Amino acid sequence: MARILTITLNPALDLSVETAPLALGEVNRTGHTLMEPAGKGINVARVLARLGHSVTVAGLLGDANAAPFERLFEAEGLQDSFVRVPGQNRNNIKIAEAGGRVTDLNGPGFRVPDDAVQRLQLRLKSLLPECDAVVIGGSLPDGFPPSGLANLVEQASQADKPVWLDTSGAGLKAGIKAGPYAIKPNTDELSDWAGTPLKDLASVAATVDGIRAGGVSHVVVSMGADGVFWSSPAGILRSRVPPVSLVSTVCAGDTLLAGMLHGVLGGQSEDTVLAFATALSAECVQHIGVGDPEAPDFPSLLQQTRVQPWPGQNNTGEIRL
Numbered sequence: 671m672a673r674i675l676t677i678t679l680n681p682a683l684d685l686s687v688e689t690a691p692l693a694l695g696e697v698n699r700t701g702h703t704l705m706e707p708a709g710k711g712i713n714v715a716r717v718l719a720r721l722g723h724s725v726t727v728a729g730l731l732g733d734a735n736a737a738p739f740e741r742l743f744e745a746e747g748l749q750d751s752f753v754r755v756p757g758q759n760r761n762n763i764k765i766a767e768a769g770g771r772v773t774d775l776n777g778p779g780f781r782v783p784d785d786a787v788q789r790l791q792l793r794l795k796s797l798l799p800e801c802d803a804v805v806i807g808g809s810l811p812d813g814f815p816p817s818g819l820a821n822l823v824e825q826a827s828q829a830d831k832p833v834w835l836d837t838s839g840a841g842l843k844a845g846i847k848a849g850p851y852a853i854k855p856n857t858d859e860l861s862d863w864a865g866t867p868l869k870d871l872a873s874v875a876a877t878v879d880g881i882r883a884g885g886v887s888h889v890v891v892s893m894g895a896d897g898v899f900w901s902s903p904a905g906i907l908r909s910r911v912p913p914v915s916l917v918s919t920v921c922a923g924d925t926l927l928a929g930m931l932h933g934v935l936g937g938q939s940e941d942t943v944l945a946f947a948t949a950l951s952a953e954c955v956q957h958i959g960v961g962d963p964e965a966p967d968f969p970s971l972l973q974q975t976r977v978q979p980w981p982g983q984n985n986t987g988e989i990r991l
């Protein structure tokens with residue numbers, strides 16, 4: 671069991687809605703709906719706790735609607751070390767239509783006070799000695815500078831804690847420069863970072879090589895139904911997902927990251943790490959919410975997940991994503 675600190679700078683209440691294909695501009699009657707406290711670091715924390723780790727959740731939490739988050743932390747056994755800030759955590763709406771299309775409506779939340787980065791740095795000072803790894807996940811709230819994210823990455827790295835970073839846009843740009851141990855962009859986020867659409871595995875690989883040359887040890891690229899591309903000091907692996915019945919891809923990236931961290935901290939072989947994490951993320955897309963390592967069909971999903979070195983035989987990199 672490892673001690674993991676996750677940081678969520680912009681938590682959200684996710685309202686997930688399962689529905690038939692939307693009739694825009696009309697009354698739609700939905701199926702299953704679920705409102706849950708979320709945000710990338712919090713989602714990762716939930717999966718890690720279910721995998722038996724001791725997890726502290728931190729970051730910024732709006733005080734106006736903190737109660738559901740606090741209830742979740744209590745229920746899931748997560749140590750709450752969030753810095754409270756004035757205002758509301760955002761509401762994010764996730765519409766999962768039959769057929770697998772998912773539409774995210776991510777709302778605005780609190781605006782951060784001027785001293786937010788300093789308060790977080792102070793909080794981290796006391797939390798870092800107590801953890802084995804740090805996850806920083808999600809977007810930056812209004813007023814939080816990308817340089818502030820870079821400061822947090824540097825602070826944790828200087829304390830010798832591996833930082834796993836999952837963010838996007840300007841945060842990802844600044845974060846990569848600060849030299850995290852690992853990043854987990856999806857193909858769109860990596861394309862955005864590269865400034866060009868990455869349409870095949872060869873271009874993903876070339877982009878990842880550049881990032882690794884800059885000092886990031888592990889680059890995990892999640893590619894939706896095309897699986898995962900993982901470049902690390904041990905080499906490059908690519909996984910393929912098992913067949914699943916798709917409901918919602920929301921939280922699949924967070925579940926994948928948690929599964930990767932679980933395996934890497936556990937010292938498992940690379941193949942085992944990637945197969946486990948991929949299968950768990952595939953389990954996740956079969957329902958709303960984070961992946962469940964205790965799902966009855968998880969062993970079968972794991973068995974059907976394929977991991978291969980990349981580029982393998984007959985694999986020249988032109989596979990289109």
Ligand SMILES: Nc1ncnc2c1ncn2[C@@H]1O[C@H](COP(=O)(O)OP(=O)(O)O)[C@@H](O)[C@H]1O
Pocket residue numbers: 855856857891892893894895896897898911912914916919920921922923924926948949951952955
């Ligand atoms: N349609 C799908 N079928 C099976 N597995 C999937 C599917 N979509 C996503 N996954 C799994 O979840 C992982 C993360 O999903 P992805 O959409 O790439 O990340 P993110 O949620 O961060 O955008 C994928 O790498 C894959 O392993």
Ligand SMILES: O=P(O)(O)OC[C@H]1O[C@](O)(COP(=O)(O)O)[C@@H](O)[C@@H]1O
Pocket residue numbers: 680682684708709710711713762776807808809810838919920921922923924925
């Ligand atoms: O901070 P961002 O980039 O807006 O993302 C937040 C959203 O991402 C999620 O954490 C899901 O992320 P993934 O689909 O990448 O796993 C949601 O719970 C949340 O609403």
